[in-house]
Amino acid sequence: MRRTERYRLFIDYFSEHQPVAETELTYENPYQLLVAVILSAQCTDKRVNLTTPALFDRFPTPYDLANSHFEELQPFLRSISYPNNKTRHLLGMAKMLTEEFGGEVPEDAALLQKLPGVGRKTANVIASVIYNQPKMAVDTHVFRVSKRLGLVDQKLKTPLEVEKQLMRHIPETYVAVAHHWLILHGRYTCLARRPKCEVCPLTHFCRYYEKHGAGGII
DNA sequence: ATCCCGAGGG
DNA sequence: CCCTCTGGAT
Structure with missing residues (x-):
């Protein structure tokens, strides 16, 4: 055939x-989806969805995340895979998002991939789901x-x-x-x-x- | 034992 | 190309 x-x-x-x-990750805005997709690496969506409510409640914007630190954030990620790496990724991502992108999730996949914790797969998910690009x-x-x-x-x-x-x-x-x-x-x-x-x-x-x-x- | 909507580093 | 990270589910 x-x-x-x-x-x-x-x-x-x-x-x-x-x-x-559509995606089974729960989110309310681009920032939340970006966080959820970063957390979903080698982890089921179901478990990510159990983790994110408390996370988004404490860190509703990338600025809240950027002003936090490892010891405060890591406990929120204890029950998902690679908590230490993902803690570092989220902090670095939030820092770059707030300092270089005005707190807005960029549309361009190449720019998205500059964010810590965002590789080609995650960048394509954001570009597709949030910005309706054919990725x-x-x-x-x-x-x-x-x-x-x-x-x-x-x-x-x-x-x-x-x-x-x-x-x-x-x-x-x-x-x-x-x-x-x-x-x-x-x-x-x-x-x-x-x-x-x-x-x-x-x-x-x-x-x-x-x-x-x-x-x-x- | 092997896999889960991977990324970063060597 | 390889390895490491590393909790939970099956």
């Missing part, structure tokens, strides 16, 4: 069954699922390579929603360890299923 055909089947299915797909953030789910489905070469080794191939094939107007489709599919069906092929609606064009069959283990 040709690659363009896989994209058509993928988009057709989710357009029909999941026309609206594909490649996280662990997008990386795994797009390869399994055969949307990109299975041998690709970096998220950037996967991002480029996806962007080459997905129409701009579908990039944002397709990102969330890949996330949702990876989180609830195409699981990393034991994908639920028996209930997956995409097996008729999935390269992973074609190769491993039902119940195939990685």
Whole structure:
């Protein structure tokens, strides 16, 4: 099957069954989403959402965060992964945001990536969700699922390579929603360890299923 | 044991 | 390219 055909089947299915797909992180403004996405590295959204209410209550603006310090902030992040790194990231991010960007979250992905704790994936999420830019953030789910489905070469080794191939094939107007489709599919069906092929609606064009069959283990 | 909407540093 | 960070869920 040709690659363009896989994209058509993928988009057709989710357009029909999941026309609206958005992030599960809870946030009320760009600053809050930026913080939430930074915290979400190697951590479930559910756990981030348990952490952020107290955090946003104590630090409602980047200025509050910038005026804090490690010992005060770190306890808020104790129950998520990499609390020490993320404490440093948030403090550095807030400092740069307030000192260089007037407290506003920048729109440009290249500027976003200058912020401590913000890599390409996080920058693309912000640019896409907050500023409606056609950016594909490649996280662990997008990386795994797009390869399994055969949307990109299975041998690709970096998220950037996967991002480029996806962007080459997905129409701009579908990039944002397709990102969330890949996330949702990876989180609830195409699981990393034991994908639920028996209930997956995409097996008729999935390269992973074609190769491993039902119940195939990685 | 392996993974979770990664980033930074070597 | 690799490694480290590092809590919680399965």
